[in-house]
Amino acid sequence: MIIHPGFIKTGTTSLQEFLFFVHPGIHALGHPHRAGVDMRLSQALRRIEGFDDDPQELRSALAMALQACPGGRVPLLSDETLTADPRLTASVARRLHRHFPEARILFTIRRQEDMIRSFYGRHGRVLVNVPAPYADRHVGFAAWLEHAYRNRPAGVLGVADYQRTIEIYGTLFGAERIAILPLELWAADHQAFADRLSAILGIDAATTRQLLGNRRTHAQETGRFVLYDRLCKRFPAAGRMAARLPGGVRTLGGGLLRRGGAQQVEFPAGWTERLGDLYREGNRKLAETYGLPLRELGYAV
Template sequence: MQRHLFIARNGYGKALATKPAHFALIYPDSFCISDWSEARSMFDFDLGDKVPVISLEVLVGNPLTGGENGEGNLHRLSRVAPEARILLVIREQQAMLRSIYKTLVNFGSPLSIQTLLDNDLTGTVPAFSLSYLYYDRIIAAYRHVFGEDSVLVLPMELLQENPDAFVQSINTFSGIDSERYPPHANPNVRENVNRSLLDLEVKRLYNRFIARTRLSPGGFYKPTMIGNSGNLHIPAPAAVHRAMERRFADKVAAMTAGHYEQSNAATRELTGLDLARWGYALPA
């Protein structure tokens, strides 16, 4: 959405470029901002007839650390832009975990999916938690701070099923003039195309045994950019990829059984979304 929806020809504009916005809201130096009007001045909320946008995927928290910084991000955002309207896009948890696993491995995680989801290793460093995907908690927190009418929740599945309806919902919520900027989405344009689990396993082993990073300091090579290192494409028959995906999905389903039903029921109650239609786990 950052590259294809929230752009000038659709009536939107960036209040601040992604990288500086990331460091202003998500990773500012501790205790360095005492006057939040100064922080607000970093953003340009006066874009004429364009709707200013702050779009950051980890505003709800870093998945690597179980979203432990998410609440701090929420309150920083509320100080910078108390009048903001909030778009939250959710996704069925098992599909989301496949995406999160890919992201974490790409950025240096040496953990298998089993260890990631059931990390019983000793230590007090924040780690991924299944509660990161309790959407009802996030929705309730943002509504409490910004107001119920200022928070729109949409399922990613709607984007896949009916892209124009998804975009129209966002435009209406944002106050975009649909006659001047007709809603249009191209479902054939994809960002962050999925990598095969075989390729991810090679990258994970690279992270564990070769790369020396903050996530895995035991390696012998210090890459400049971990996201660009250790990426190999391993040719394999389609049957191998299908088998690996099936095994991965079965493992995630078994390890998350019973974790999300109540949260999804609360999310359905908060939003009115028909989550059963898109395969979200719900109480029997």
């Protein structure tokens, strides 16, 4: 059994879409929760210990998920939501170890500044899980950063502390069972990345290179779309009027919104240094423990 528990915004969706769920040597479970059993398994793993956790439900979901695995395929659980809430990381890891003590663990990581910027662009810029008058409103990058910093280690700034999570898994499963792939290696040489990933998973490398290539998903939205989305959420009547336009006009407008440069967000003055102070020690430990070229890849070390 191989477990790929994250991290978010580190190429996980691209790996799942273009490789894990299509490679003939892999039987993939987990995200993007295409089957009911995947959602059931993910929820059972992420329940709060001592509150709504249900060991019997987890055993049942695991049995159902694994019984469909054809012989000769590598069972792979890939689900970045397992590490998306730092408050649940330890309990999720213990549950996984209880059922799969001999599993190998794969982590994908990404330079923290890029991961945080990407998360904001896809998720953080719009308020969620807030009272109705404020839901869906846009929040500026600087204000969002301050809020995230005040609420660490929970949230995405806690997730970006890769060393903390990897140490939890390493203590349970053993450091020798942990493999770490920085996303930057994919951009630098996608064939070498595919070969290294194939060796970790024990699958055919030629097929991996063909399926994966340099394909990516979840690109950042354009600046035009973000501005349009912000206006529609700020002035709901305008959004309703746009929805009533003829189909051809909406199609033309949609094409216009998808063209142009991706939205750009830059860290306010001093923030790169603040983030470096947060993650430098952990990155250095990862580099030393697992022989990762993090300094050469631009990580704070």
